[in-house]
Amino acid sequence: MAHGLALHGRPRAALRLIRRIPRPDAAAFYAALKACHVSCLAAPARALFLRIRDPRPEHVVLFAGALARAGQLAEAAALAAAHRHLRVEILRAVIDGCRIAGDLQLGRSTAEQLLELDPLSADNYVLLGNAYAAQGRWKMVEKMREMARDLGLKPSKACSWIELKGKVHVFAVGDVAHPRSQRIRWEARRLMAAPVGGSDPETGDGLAGFALHDVDEERECVVGGHSEILAVVFGVLSTPETALVRVTKNARLSRPCHSAIKRISEAAGREVLLRDPLRFHHFRHGECSCGDVW
Structure with a gap:
């Protein structure tokens, strides 16, 4: 129920439900962090994350996403450095935060890092190409497309x-x-x-x-x-x-x-x-x- 409430734009109701659970398990913490993530709530997410004794990868990524979407991009980026095995997922969360905050420069540089880490993902070429497009750098957009084509990568279509x-x-x-x-x-x-x-x-x-x-x-x-x-x-x-x-x-x-x-x-x-x-x-x-x- 908490997860469903979070997805439908009712994060406060989701968090109230979680507080009624005496000993929240991993799934309950996931639902609560999801509520914070979709609604850009950094403080409740931090309080929840500190309560988790052994955070799972999905907990770390959701926490980073909540921070980034709330505009706390530096703290989210620090999590990427601290959890190197989750860098790709966390950097995607940082890019999402850049979208909301309007930080094109950091968004582009983060997309460049993402491509360096995972050069065989078609989505990463699209992300970086779109970031260049947002800055009007059309030659770089075409370069990203050519690189993806040369590698035989096919980006998803909307x-x-x-x-x-x-x-x-x-x-x-x-x-x-x-x-x-x-x-x-x-x-x-x-x-x-x-x-x-x-x-x-x-x-x-x-x-x-x-x-x-x-x-x-x-x-x-x-x-x-x-x-x-x-x-x-x-x-x-x-x-x-x-x-x-x-x-x-x-x-x-x-x-x-x-x-x-x-x-x-x-x-x-x-x-x-x-x-x-x-x-x-x-x-x-x-x-x-x-x-x-x-």
């Missing part, structure tokens, strides 16, 4: 999917293969342009460069053509007006898409539950359960 009536509908960036593609795109443009009470969707997200998919591919496509927008709008068109729209994405949401789905939720009067690799985003009345930090 996609989103929705299940309706027992059938899974999968959408990629700029997808036009779906039979209702034209209607979906038209409806996406209409909903994102509709007058609503909230602010307009953000159009820039340089910090999304610290992601494990090719965000440069998404930059070449308008927000309305991103996979999660296509899946959400298809769900709005294909389900009853009172139904919850459930979508899954294999990569972290970009900030423009997050803002766009908030707008779509409000304009269409629909609730949207979107799962990405980190958590659930529950959009309702133009707001999201993550509090705009993920």
